[in-house]
Structure formats: C-alpha cells, structure tokens
Amino acid sequence: MHTLISDNSALAAFCQSLAAEPFVTVDTEFLRENTYWSKLCVIQIGGSNQAAAIDALAPGIDLQPVFDLLTNPKVLKVFHAARQDLEIFFQLMNQVPAPLFDSQVAAMVCGFGDSIAYDRLVQALTGKEVDKASRFTNWAERPLTDAQIEYALGDVTHLRQVYLGLAKKLEETGRSHWLEDEMAILADPSSYQTDPMQAYLRLKTRTAKPKFLAVLQQVAAWREREAQARNQPRNWIIRDDTILNIAAQAPTTPQALGRVRGLGKGQADGRIGRELLDAVQAGLDLPSDQRPTPRSPQPEGARATAAADLLKVLLKACCDHAGVAPKLIANSGDLDRLSAGERKGIAALEGWRREVFGQHAIDLMEGRLALTYRKGEIAWLHADAAQSPA
Numbered sequence: 203m204h205t206l207i208s209d210n211s212a213l214a215a216f217c218q219s220l221a222a223e224p225f226v227t228v229d230t231e232f233l234r235e236n237t238y239w240s241k242l243c244v245i246q247i248g249g250s251n252q253a254a255a256i257d258a259l260a261p262g263i264d265l266q267p268v269f270d271l272l273t274n275p276k277v278l279k280v281f282h283a284a285r286q287d288l289e290i291f292f293q294l295m296n297q298v299p300a301p302l303f304d305s306q307v308a309a310m311v312c313g314f315g316d317s318i319a320y321d322r323l324v325q326a327l328t329g330k331e332v333d334k335a336s337r338f339t340n341w342a343e344r345p346l347t348d349a350q351i352e353y354a355l356g357d358v359t360h361l362r363q364v365y366l367g368l369a370k371k372l373e374e375t376g377r378s379h380w381l382e383d384e385m386a387i388l389a390d391p392s393s394y395q396t397d398p399m400q401a402y403l404r405l406k407t408r409t410a411k412p413k414f415l416a417v418l419q420q421v422a423a424w425r426e427r428e429a430q431a432r433n434q435p436r437n438w439i440i441r442d443d444t445i446l447n448i449a450a451q452a453p454t455t456p457q458a459l460g461r462v463r464g465l466g467k468g469q470a471d472g473r474i475g476r477e478l479l480d481a482v483q484a485g486l487d488l489p490s491d492q493r494p495t496p497r498s499p500q501p502e503g504a505r506a507t508a509a510a511d512l513l514k515v516l517l518k519a520c521c522d523h524a525g526v527a528p529k530l531i532a533n534s535g536d537l538d539r540l541s542a543g544e545r546k547g548i549a550a551l552e553g554w555r556r557e558v559f560g561q562h563a564i565d566l567m568e569g570r571l572a573l574t575y576r577k578g579e580i581a582w583l584h585a586d587a588a589q590s591p592a
Contacts, residue, residue, distance in 0.1 A: 205253065206351050208260035216256075217267035220249045225278035225303070226271065227253075227361035230287045231341040231354055238429045238436070240290045243341035247271070248358035255354045259342065265294070272299035280365045282306050282320045282357075284388055292394040300389050305361065307384045308368040311377050313525030324360045327367040332356060375525075380554050384530070398426035402494070405442055409450070410496035417485030418449035419494050424481040440465070440474075452482055509541035510534075515573060516566055519580035520559040531559050540567060 207213050220226050231244040245256040245268060258265065272279055272291060281287055284304040292298050309318050314326060321332040336353035372378045387393055402415070402422035409415075422445055429436045436442075444464030453459040459479060460470035469475055514537055521528045532540075532550040539548060540563050551560040562582060565571035570585045 205255065205355065206257060206346065207254050208257040208263065210262070210264050213256060213263070213265075214267045216247075216252075216254050217271045219252070220247065220271055221274060221277065223249045223277055225280050225365065227280045227358040227365065228272070228287065228299070229281065229354070229357040229361070230290055232286075232290060233340075233342055234435075236435070238433045239293060240286065241342060242290050242294070244346070244354055246354045246358045248355075248362060250362070253355050253359050255346075255351050257344075257346070259344065269295045269297075273297055275301065278303055280305060280361060282323070282361060282364070283317070285393075288388060289394045292391065298389050298391055298394070302385050302388055303365065303369075303381075304385065304388060305364050305368055307388075307530070308372060308381060310527035310530045311380045312368055312371045312375070314527070316527045316529040320357070320361075323364055328360060328363045330360060332360060377554075380526075380530075383549070383553070396426065396430070398423040398430075401426040405446060407446060407449075412490065412493040412496070413452070413486065414449050415496065416488045416493040417452050417482050418445065420481040420485035420488075421445050421448050421478060424477055428477075440469075448478065448482065449485075452486060454479065454482060454486070509567065510537045512566060512573065513537040513540055513563055515580060516562060516571075516582065517559055519573070519582065520562055522579070524558045526558060531555050540564075543567070 207216055227246075227248040229246045230242060231246075232240040232242050234240045242258045245258055245265070247254060247256065247268070256265075256268065257263065269291075271277065272295070278301050279299045280303045282304065283306040284302065288298055288302075305323065306317060306320075309323050310316060314323060318326075321334060324330055324332050333353055333356065336347075336350045339347075339350055341350070372381070399419060402419040405418065405422060407414075407418070425436055425439050425445060428439050432439070441464055444462065447462050447464060448459070451458070451462055453462060456470055456475055456479070459465065459475055459482075460467050462470075465475075465478075470478075514534075517528050517532055517537065521531060532548075532555075536548050536550050540550070545551060545564075548560075549555055550563065562571055565584065566573070566582075572583045574581050574583055
C-alpha cells in the first residue's frame with residue numbers, strides 16, 4: 203500500500219500517532235537546481251509499524267504537525283546524511299529538529315567507512331536492496347507516481363532497521379558518546395545560518411593579499427544577498443571566476459568593470475554594475491585592521507609535505523585498527539596544521555579522537571613514534587618499544 207498524505211486532517215492524525223514513539227525515521231525529497239533555497243517536495247516519516255510520504259506541495263497543506271513532531275524532545279529523529287534535510291527544516295521552522303541521530307555519522311563510528319551511501323548501508327545491515335530508479339525523478343511534478351511513493355517510503359522503512367543495528371553496535375562497543383560532538387554540530391542553528399560576509403570563504407584562491415581579500419569579501423557578500431533575494435543559484439548571478447577577477451582587478455569605474463572577463467556589458471552598465479562598484483569600493487575603503495586575515499598558510503616544502511603524508515598513513519592505520527572512518531577523526535587541513543606544529547583548536551587532539559589518533563600523531567611529529575610495515579599492515583612503534591597490535 204502506497205501511503206501518501208496530502209490533506210491536513212490526515213497529516214495531523216498521522217503525526218499524533220507517532221508522538222509516543224521512541225524514534226521516528228525522517229527523509230525528504232527536494233529540488234535545488236534552479237533555486238538558492240531548497241524547494242521541499244516530499245517529507246517521509248516512519249514509525250515502528252507505519253510510514254507515510256507527505257506531499258509538501260499539496261494545496262493548503264499545513265506542515266505544523268510535522269514541525270511539532272520534529273521538535274518533540276521525547277522522540278528521537280533518525281536521518282541519514284542529515285545536513286541538507288536539517289537545513290530545509292531550519293529554513294521552514296527557524297529551529298533544528300531535535301534530538302538527532304544521523305545514521306551516516308554513526309556508520310563512520312562503527313567502521314563502515316567515510317560517508318557511506320544509504321543503499322550500501324542498508325545492504326550491509328539488512329541484506330536488502332534499495333530500488334534507486336526514482337532517485338532523480340522530478341519530485342515537484344504532480345501527481346506523484348506509485349513508484350516515486352514506494353521509493354520515498356523505502357528511505358524511511360529501511361532506516362528503522364539500520365538505526366536499530368547501528369544503535370546495537372554503538373552500545374556493544376561503548377561508542378555512543380563518540381557521536382556527541384557531531385550531533386551537537388548538526389543541532390547547532392549556526393550550522394544553517396548563512397552569513398553573506400563569510401561567503402568569500404567558499405571561493406578557492408591562492409592570493410592572500412589583504413586588499414584582494416577585502417574586495418573579494420564584499421563582492422561575494424553582494425552576490426550572496428542577491429542570490430538569496432532572487433532565490434537563484436549563486437552562479438546564475440555571477441560566476442565564481444568572475445568574482446575572483448573583479449577582486450583581482452578592483453575596478454572603480456563602469457569602463458573598468460566592463461573589461462572584467464565574464465561580466466557582460468549590460469551588467470556593468472546597469473544596476474548590477476553600480477552595486478558591484480559599490481562593493482568594490484567598500485572593500486578598498488575598509489581600514490587595514492578590519493580586512494579579512496589570510497587563512498593559515500599551508501606548510502611548504504618537501505619536508506612539510508612528507509610530514510603530512512606520514513600523518514595520513516598513521517591516520518589510516520589508527521582508524522583501521524579502531525574500526526572508525528578517518529573522515530570522522532581529521533581532514534587534510536588538520537594534518538597540514540599538525541605537520542606545521544600547531545596544537546590548538548584541532549579536534550583530533552581532543553577527547554576520544556586523541557585516544558584513537560591524536561596522541562600518536564603528536565608522538566610521530568616529536569620523534570617518539572615510528573611507522574613500520576609488518577604482517578601485511580601498517581604498525582607503529584613507540585620509543586619504549588611498545589607497538590600497535592599485530
């Protein structure tokens with residue numbers, strides 16, 4: 203039976219029936235190709251013995267019962283790869299669903315690798331195959347087909363068993379608390395609040411000159427606000443490489459702006475051009491002590507690169523031994539900072555991450571640990587001759 207809810211009375215009754223559940227599974231179907239904000243099309247929610255797909259585009263639909271359920275502190279909300287779903291709900295509710303469980307993060311803690319896909323996790327934990335045929339259909343077109351509804355419901359019905367399996371593994375290994383930091387980040391509203399003045403950080407640049415960064419910051423912030431106001435993708439407004447060109451050339455006249463590669467003459471001479479010139483000037487006028495500071499430089503030279511490479515090998519070895527995904531411990535930026543001698547503000551050096559990898563990393567960098575290859579795997583030797591398990 204394909205359960206699709208498209209009227210308010212049925213939705214209210216369904217959500218009320220789930221209010222006493224210990225956990226519900228949640229997923230969404232949305233479109234974002236032509237918009238800045240995601241367009242929510244379908245919400246799937248499953249309980250212990252029922253599930254429904256909710257038509258978020260049904261005329262007159264009131265999603266408040268869903269929001270009430272998602273913020274019910276007595277009901278755990280289980281997602282897979284939750285960030286995009288949570289961003290959508292935050293925009294609609296101005297609140298993050300809580301409490302949370304992200305099965306993708308939990309899978310990384312349980313040794314299923316970095317960012318495992320939902321279908322692979324279902325296969326690993328339940329032995330069932332997920333039909334992916336409807337994944338890339340147009341979820342905004344109505345009516346929804348039976349195949350679409352069946353696919354959507356599968357995302358939350360399989361997730362029940364995935365959650366129970368992961369929860370059992372976490373309890374058996376005593377690792378439930380390993381999720382706390384990641385879940386705290388997902389539950390933090392600031393994770394979904396877009397500050398236009400930070401938009402420039404998304405752009406890849408090799409230039410760290412303060413004046414360049416000041417102009418880049420102002421122009422990128424203008425584009426972010428424009429994209430939000432129009433509800434259009436950023437690159438529909440101005441492409442990334444054009445913003446970088448503007449920051450590099452810092453034009454102050456329409457004529458100079460019109461010579462920027464990637465910007466049309468009509469744009470340079472119209473409203474967009476005037477606002478871009480204002481943004482450029484705002485960046486140029488910014489006092490030197492208020493300009494963005496360059497990001498921490500990456501360590502340079504063969505020695506620093508070799509140190510980061512050694513840390514990468516150590517990270518893989520430690521994570522293989524602990525049965526946890528490396529992505530959950532440290533990223534390449536963390537390894538670069540460690541190889542450069544930094545010790546503050548690195549998550550890998552705190553809590554359980556330090557036990558798994560961080561202390562070993564410090565010992566390696568300070569000459570108290572060596573790597574070796576034995577019995578088909580990477581092992582490590584400490585100065586006191588203690589070594590990793592064979």
